[in-house]
Amino acid sequence: DAGVTQSPTHLIKTRGQQVTLRCSPKSGHDTVSWYQQALGQGPQFIFQYYEEEERQRGNFPDRFSGHQFPNYSSELNVNALLLGDSALYLCASSLRQERSPLHFGNGTRLTVT
Amino acid sequence: AQSVTQPDIHITVSEGASLELRCNYSYGATPYLFWYVQSPGQGLQLLLKYFSGDTLVQGIKGFEAEFKRSQSSFNLRKPSVHWSDAAEYFCAVGELNRDDKIIFGKGTRLHILP
Numbered sequence: 001d002a003g004v005t006q007s008p009t010h011l012i013k014t015r016g017q018q019v020t021l022r023c024s025p026k027s028g029h030d031t032v033s034w035y036q037q038a039l040g041q042g043p044q045f046i047f048q049y050y051e052e053e054e055r056q057r058g059n060f061p062d063r064f065s066g067h068q069f070p071n072y073s074s075e076l077n078v079n080a081l082l083l084g085d086s087a088l089y090l091c092a093s094s095l096r097q098e099r100s101p102l103h104f105g106n107g108t109r110l111t112v113t
Numbered sequence: 114a115q116s117v118t119q120p121d122i123h124i125t126v127s128e129g130a131s132l133e134l135r136c137n138y139s140y141g142a143t144p145y146l147f148w149y150v151q152s153p154g155q156g157l158q159l160l161l162k163y164f165s166g167d168t169l170v171q172g173i174k175g176f177e178a179e180f181k182r183s184q185s186s187f188n189l190r191k192p193s194v195h196w197s198d199a200a201e202y203f204c205a206v207g208e209l210n211r212d213d214k215i216i217f218g219k220g221t222r223l224h225i226l227p
Contacts, residue, residue: 004156033214042117042203042217043157056214090156101147102215104156 002027004105006091012111013081021076021108025093031055032074033102034066035090043090049074050096078110086112115140117206117218125224128196134189134221136204146187147205147215148178157203163187174198199225 005024013019025032031050035043045058049068068074072093078085088109092102116139126132138144145164149157161172168180178189187204201222207215 035217040219042219045214045216048214058214092157101159101162102157104149104158106154106156 004091004093004103006089006105006108008108009106010109010111012113014113015081015083017081018077018079019081019110021078021089021091021110023074023076023091023093023105025072025074025091026103029093029095029100029103030072031094031096032068032072033092033094034074034076035092036060037088037090037107039087046076081112083112086110115144115206115208115216117204117216119202119204119218119221121221122219123222123224125226126194127226129193132189132191132194132198132223134202134204134223136187136189136218137185138187138204138206139185140206140208142208144206144208146178146180147207148172148176148187148189149203149205149217150174151201151203151220153200160189160202194223194225196225196227199223 004026007022033048034046037043046060048056052068063079065077088107090107092104094100118137147162148160151157160176161170163170163180171177176191201220203220204218205215
């Protein structure tokens with residue numbers, strides 16, 4: 001039973017560039033949430049996708065956008081990267097109907113130089 | 114607005130000693146509460162959750178937590194820690210009956226002395 005998988009594991013970008021991070025949810029899950037975890041901080045909620053729509057959004061600018069595909073996988077896109085976007089980006093999946101706890105992937109470490 | 118406070122940034126205990134990590138939450142509705150653990154470079158693993166019912170919940174790896182509504186607390190405990198318990202621990206809160214985001218505390222880093 002595959003858990004949540006994220007790609008790539010590490011990424012280095014330059015300020016102003018754009019980045020796409022990918023997530024495949026745990027088998028059987030239909031909801032994907034994205035979190036940003038800065039060094040030494042707890043994860044901060046970016047947004048949640050269900051049925052290919054953004055359902056909830058945290059306090060992040062429009063530079064952060066996402067998408068969910070019919071197979072429940074998801075992408076996180078960040079435009080016009082800033083140095084402050086350097087962080088561990090965590091994807092978590094859950095099963096909406098059962099209000100199941102979040103299952104996390106190992107994250108993508110993004111470094112912006 | 115919902116929030117989670119973990120007052121201790123770092124905690125150091127000796128191997129074999131008991132452990133209690135503190136968590137206080139602020140929430141207007143009925144909360145559901147979680148503890149997650151994160152090893153370096155890894156994602157978060159669920160230790161235990163509380164939705165309703167018995168206020169003392171058992172989790173994996175010998176951890177337990179007690180929900181105290183009057184104190185808005187959900188402290189994590191373990192009777193005897195092992196060196197492998199060294200990690201970062203996060204308390205989190207969500208709202209029952211709403212498909213809402215989960216809010217995390219800033220974490221407590223647990224160090225184990227041999």
